[in-house]
Amino acid sequence: MENLIALLIAAPLLGAAVLLCGGRRLDAVGHWIGTVLAAASFVVGVVLFADMLGKDPENRAMHQFLFSWIPVGGFQADVAFQLDQLSMTFVLLITGVGSLIHVYSIGYMEHDERRRRFFGYLNLFLAAMLLLVLADNYLLLYVGWEGVGLASYLLIGFWQHKPSAATAAKKAFLVNRVGDVGLSIAIMLMFTTFGTFAFGPVLEATGEATEGKLTAIGLMLLLAACGKSAQVPLQSWLGDAMEGPTPVSALIHAATMVTAGVYLIVRSADIFNAAPDAQLVTTVVGAVTLLFGAIVGCAKDDIKKALAGSTMSQIGYMVLAAGLGPIGYVFAIMHLVTHGFFKAGLFLGAGSVMHGMNDEVDMRKYGGLRTYMPITFITFGLGYLAIIGFPGLSGFFSKDKIIEAAFAKGGTEGWILGGVALLGAAITAFYMTRVMLMTFFGEERWRNQPTASPAEPDVEPAAEHHGAAASDHVAAATGEPHPHESPRVMTIPMIVLAVGSVFAGGFFSIGDRFIHWLEPVTGHAHGHPPIGAAAVTASTVAVMVLGVGLAWLQYGRRPVPVVAPRGSLLTRAARRDLYQDDFNHVVLVRGGEHLTRSLVYVDHTLVDGVVNGTAAGMGGLSGRLRRIQNGYARSYAVSMFGGAAILIAATLLMRAV
């Protein structure tokens, strides 16, 4: 059975190789090759899962050693895999959601000339992401980590003819590099501390290292997680990443890759457990991000950017839970999985709406679409109910547990974290209701509205010229849109994900299934919130109703203006992503420019001065010494005589001393 693990990665990797090297002759079948291989990987995952269920919970981890990668003295790096319950969860999520999104993309990318290449990149992403979660050491994980970064870069910039997409790809790549540096430093610290970077030995040896070292490693891992998972302060790239095709946003920037940071923290649980300071910083990062993302999500009129803010916020919940330690790990992963379902579903729904609306992304030009695209409406609506935590749906179970765990942290910290999480839940309900109302309810604001007009200062002109727009709606592209339901190849994945959004949470929670499943890997401690679990649940539901109600007052009862009003100070700030880019520009870009300029100045004057001065000095010395060589044998003889005299005198002197 262990030998099947490599097959999980090999299938999509083969797909990527075939599709990217195969050339145009595969254009006609490329998308099927990609989809079949993704599905094959999913099937292998299910087989392994079934096998794992048949085993004793404590002995479910499987290992596969492939080959010794870098054997250099004491530095041993292997290509070896570890499949335990945590990895298994990710494998099923990645291959399952991944396969669905492959299917969806067949329809969504139907008219794109470069569809084969798109599927090649998607397969490449699957392979890298699976490598990330299956590696049995941090160095190999790093390979997967960089691999998903590359795939993300390629897919964000897939429509590279758009300058905004190319810039967004570059931005994502650069911001991620900052996090990657953190991961590489963490790995180096592990090697110097433990002499290895394989999960088993490192995590077993945490007791031997000082807390200071572990805190340093933990903070570096957290930096890496912030980069990949778009957490404050490295959050700025995710909104722009929405330039990528919508299936990419669904798979990579909502369901899987952006959760890699949470995986990293939970995988390194033993390090964080032994470094309370690093845990505290983790919870703070999570809490700040969940508010940050939620506030940004409230102000965005671009449907994908609103969802991106939501993603940031939901991952903030997961990071917060992961920072809470053993009382939170399981819930972090559980929320990750349920979020994978409903957020992927929401993004696919958004893609479906755009598909029917000439690629318009501005929600102010939607409205009343529920009758035109009923399947999209229902699936999107179920995802909406799941994310706001409507009782009985997936998000309710997972988010409520995180809020409980945050309160259960105890002390002032517990109250603050719990309060923030609760506030986040209210805002979540507000902004998701806003999205829902602006898109599917209210008057049909798209009537007599030529789409794709750059009315909004903060909304990118809807320039997402994917193939569907280019051919299906050539006539309509400049005029009034004709909303319609998407083809079945797109709606079926949405339906499947909606089912997951509805039932996954309940399925996991009944009998604490998910806790028992993950406990052997992450450990689990029951948290007891000071006000009682029932009170927490009640408050969660109450704030959710409050959020929905507020949104209804603002967007349901009153008509939504087509042109965005100026808005309050907070709204304007949120539209500009709370000035994150401005901050980065002033502090990092300007600061960096000043730093490089002063370094260049120092280099020119001081370093070059010393170097050139030395060279000139040597040249001068050489010219002077050269004159001693005057060509007269008698001078040479004198030199030899003098040399001999010094030699003899020095030898005698040595003895005298």
Place this chain on the structure above:
Amino acid sequence: MSASAVHSLWTTAAEPIDKIGAPDIEYGQLSPTLIVIGAAVLGVLVEAFVPRKSRYYAQVFLSVVALAAAFAAVIGLAAGGYATTKSGIVAMGAVAVDGPALFLQGTILLAGILGVFTFAERRLDPAAHGNRVDSFAAQAASVPGSDSEKAAVKAGFTTTEVFPLLLFAVGGMLIFPAANDLLTLFIALEVFSLPLYLLCAVARRKRLMSQEAAVKYFLLGAFASAFTLFGIALLYGYAGSVKYGTIARVVDGTVGEVSPALAGTMGNDALLLIGAAMVVMGLLFKVGAVPFHMWTPDVYQGAPTPVTGFMAAATKVAAFGALLRLLYVVLPGLRWDWRPVMWAVAIVTMLGGAIVAITQTDIKRLLAYSSIAHAGFILAGVIATTPDGVSSVLFYLGAYSFVTIGAFAVVTLVRDAGGEATHLSKWAGLGRRSPLVAAVFAVFLLAFAGIPLTSGFAGKFAVFKAAAEGGAGGIVVVGVISSAIAAFFYIRVIVLMFFSEPRPEGPTVAVPSPLTMTAIGVGVAVTLVLGVAPQYFLDLASQAGVFVR
């Protein structure tokens, strides 16, 4: 006193001698030297008896065969264990046959073979009066520019004596690092020096410069030899013997027996120190260490280039071999006295060679100063006074000699109307005109500079490592700084060849015969092999690194 009384004094003072015991000579173990010297004597006979037309071929054939046979003999001895288990002292204590001796003899013989190839090159100069000519004067004895010179050129004379002279020089060099007493050392010194003085004088072009170089070399060489000889006398006065082993034991104090004739001087440390310093000075002259280096640029520049290449390689090998044996076998008990002095010599040699080379404008002078800097690097290995020091020096010498011969062989190819175009300005843009030749020369320059993947790096790394482990870390720092300075002028030549515009009236690159091509090709091959896979040869040098005492 009457005549008869004087006579009786003579006869009574010495017992009548019945017979002189025949010395034991181990001909087999001495065979490399004997073959070469024998071939040299044969070469003189060839000059006397073989018709002028055939002499060149006879001499080249004889030289190559003799050197190859001698090399085979060295290999045979090494394979027979004479480098390790069976090493010993032969010829009544005069010559040592051990690892360092055989390793260096092998190196000298290979350098000699490549030297013969470059000596025998006859395709570079345009034919004079229908006769192919080599790098040597038609008739060395004729006055430059005189009628007799013109007549000799017209008659198609060639100086084929250079081949036996080379063989004599090689013969002396073979004994030099193996000499096990001071008199043998001195005789070997003269045996290889005198032929070299002559060889320097016989250039075909720029004859006055060549003769000037030879005279300078001879005068200064004789001066240095005088120091050496006087030092030998002082050491004899100190130890009562010229044998290395005996001197070493007297230095250690393990020999208490005092020869009655020398009772007044024996064990006098002043004699020992002054004598040792003077002998060492003679050897430092031969390796070209500062401040005894001043002959080097003038002689390297004036001598015929094939002679320069051979001399630069083989002399350095032989002289460093002798220096190693002297310091490691005779004077190890004195190392606290000589090490600081040699430190100073090594430092000024490395820095002096590298710094003065920066402003050179003639490629042969540049290589001369480069050889001075390299002498300093090798001295760093000598100073280590560890077995690793010996083996690293052996390896360095082997690597360096091939680079040197190859580099000077390339110099012979770049020519204009006046013969070799040695001024650096004429090398501008050579890489555009003759990429292959320029690339080969670049390889040699990179090896001189000690860039990885060339033998120069492996050698330099070995000596610096040995020096650092032998407690001479300061030397290594200076060595690395000097290497950095030296890299400047090596790279400058590469930049000049590849990144400058060729001059319109620039030199042409002559197409050599297979002889020079072989010399250059072997040089490049050895440089790269020792650079890429040095371990086998480092092991070889380390097995050969033990002196017999």
